[in-house]
Amino acid sequence: xxxxxxxxxxxxxxxxxxxxxxxxxxxxxxxxxxxxxxxxxxxxxxxxxxxxxxxxxxxxxxxxxxxxxxxxxxxxxxxxxxxxxxxxxxxxxxxxxxxxxxxxxxxxxxxxxxxxxxxxxxxxxxxxxxxxxxxxxxxxxxxxxxxxxxxxxxxxxxxxx
Amino acid sequence: xxxxxxxxxxxxxxxxxxxxxxxxxxxxxxxxxxxxxxxxxxxxxxxxxxxxxxxxxxxxxxxxxxxxxxxxxxxxxxxxxxxxxxxxxxxxxxxxxxxxxxxxxxxxxxxxxxxxxxxxxxxxxxxxxxxxxxxxxxxxxxxxxxxxxxxxxxxxxxxxx
Numbered sequence: 001x002x003x004x005x006x007x008x009x010x011x012x013x014x015x016x017x018x019x020x021x022x023x024x025x026x027x028x029x030x031x032x033x034x035x036x037x038x039x040x041x042x043x044x045x046x047x048x049x050x051x052x053x054x055x056x057x058x059x060x061x062x063x064x065x066x067x068x069x070x071x072x073x074x075x076x077x078x079x080x081x082x083x084x085x086x087x088x089x090x091x092x093x094x095x096x097x098x099x100x101x102x103x104x105x106x107x108x109x110x111x112x113x114x115x116x117x118x119x120x121x122x123x124x125x126x127x128x129x130x131x132x133x134x135x136x137x138x139x140x141x142x143x144x145x146x147x148x149x150x151x152x153x154x155x156x157x158x159x160x161x
Numbered sequence: 162x163x164x165x166x167x168x169x170x171x172x173x174x175x176x177x178x179x180x181x182x183x184x185x186x187x188x189x190x191x192x193x194x195x196x197x198x199x200x201x202x203x204x205x206x207x208x209x210x211x212x213x214x215x216x217x218x219x220x221x222x223x224x225x226x227x228x229x230x231x232x233x234x235x236x237x238x239x240x241x242x243x244x245x246x247x248x249x250x251x252x253x254x255x256x257x258x259x260x261x262x263x264x265x266x267x268x269x270x271x272x273x274x275x276x277x278x279x280x281x282x283x284x285x286x287x288x289x290x291x292x293x294x295x296x297x298x299x300x301x302x303x304x305x306x307x308x309x310x311x312x313x314x315x316x317x318x319x320x321x322x
Contacts (some may be wrong), residue, residue, distance in 0.1 A: 026187070067297060067316045069230040103311075105266030112273065112299045112312065136228060136297060136314050138273045150264075151273065153297050153314045155228045 030104040037111055037139055037147050041099050048095040051088040057081030061140060061148035068154060087121070092128040094120040097135065111139040111147065117154060132157045191265040198272055198300055198308050202260050209256040212249040218242030222301060222309035229315060248282070253289040255281040258296065272300040272308065278315060293318045 040059060047055035057080045060066075066074040066083075074083050087093060097117035104111040116134045123129030133156040140150045201220060208216035218241045221227075227235040227244075235244050248254060258278035265272040277295045284290030294317040301311045 067295065067314075069316050070319050072319060073295075103271070105271040106268035107266055110264070110266040110271055110273070112271070114312065134228065134234075136299070136312050138297070138299065151275065151297050153228075153316060155230050155314060158231050158233060 026107060028106070029108040030106070033104040033108045033111060033141070033147070034102045037102050037104070037113060038099055040139075040147055041097070041113065041115065045095075045097050048084075048097070051093065053081050053085035053088055056084050059149055060152070061142065061150050064149045064152065066152045069156070090121050092120050092122045094118075094130075100134075109141050110150075111141075113137045113139060119154075187268060189267070190269040191267070194265040194269045194272060194302070194308070195263045198263050198265070198274060199260055201300075201308055202258070202274065202276065206256075206258050209245075209258070212254065214242050214246035214249055217245050220310055221313070222303065222311050225310045225313065227313045230317070251282050253281050253283045255279075255291075261295075270302050271311075272302075274298045274300060280315075 044056065044059040047059070057077045060077045060080050062077055063075065064077055064080065066080055068074075074080050095117065097115055099113050099115040101115075102111060102113045114134065114136055116132070118130060118132055120128050120130040133154050135152065135154040137149055137153070138151040139147045142148050205217065205220040208220070218238045221238045221241050224237055225241065226237075227241055229235075235241050256278065258276055260274050260276040262276075263272060263274045275295065275297055277293070279291060279293055281289050281291040294315050296313065296315040298310055298314070299312040300308045303309050
């Protein structure tokens with residue numbers, strides 16, 4: 001039985017080793033996901049600076065939604081592209097933003113991000129008017145591994161803050 | 162070798178079987194999580210109807226944040242309780258809300274919810290003024306398994322909608 005025992009131990013060890021990597025939880029990709037999202041925000045803000053509505057809209061999921069106070073939601077990448085292209089016609093248009101906090105879910109499928117923005121448009125008096133604000137964005141990882149915006153909610157700061 | 166082979170096969174099978182349940186992904190609790198969140202929203206809205214600021218605030222995480230347009234964020238359960246208690250003093254105060262979509266991350270740790278609300282307060286003219294709106298809420302499952310609000314962003318609808 002000595003040989004048998006040794007074989008049994010060896011085979012058991014091999015079997016357990018073979019399944020060990022699978023028996024661990026899914027790999028934790030949160031750190032890389034956070035980097036990917038922060039990179040995406042940088043490019044997204046750069047697309048606003050470049051007044052490139054196509055590039056800007058490309059950061060939203062197909063059915064991504066933009067919720068703005070006192071306005072109907074803009075739903076879908078195409079509608080967002082159209083709305084942004086119109087806004088970019090304003091000669092005073094200037095939009096930039098960047099993240100504060102990025103929190104990625106354990107399975108790397110959903111994340112939320114808070115950050116701040118600065119938006120300049122032509123005001124009612126014809127002069128450039130700048131609004132500061134912050135935002136909450138929910139990101140979803142797509143089937144191809146890319147992070148896209150599911151819901152984008154900018155929130156203007158109180159005047160004078 | 163016949164006995165040995167049989168033992169090896171048996172032991173390997175046992176070892177593989179033993180690790181199989183662990184090699185599966187974490188149990189998918191998303192359906193139950195969605196039910197838990199929808200239940201929480203129902204109780205949360207009921208606490209507003211009951212003008213119970215303590216109960217209302219209890220749905221937020223310790224450091225939960227309320228982002229309102231043109232106002233400073235209210236950060237932390239205590240600050241939210243205080244703000245809500247003040248608002249509930251208004252004799253016309255009436256707040257109710259409920260979820261549309263609830264999306265839970267694969268690992269059951271983060272979720273986001275969209276929904277609609279109706280808020281009545283006394284307007285500047287001294288009459289009850291009702292605002293309709295929608296919202297984005299990010300939920301996080303706490304260490305004790307309870308879902309709490311990490312970020313709450315109400316967004317008012319356009320007037321007349």
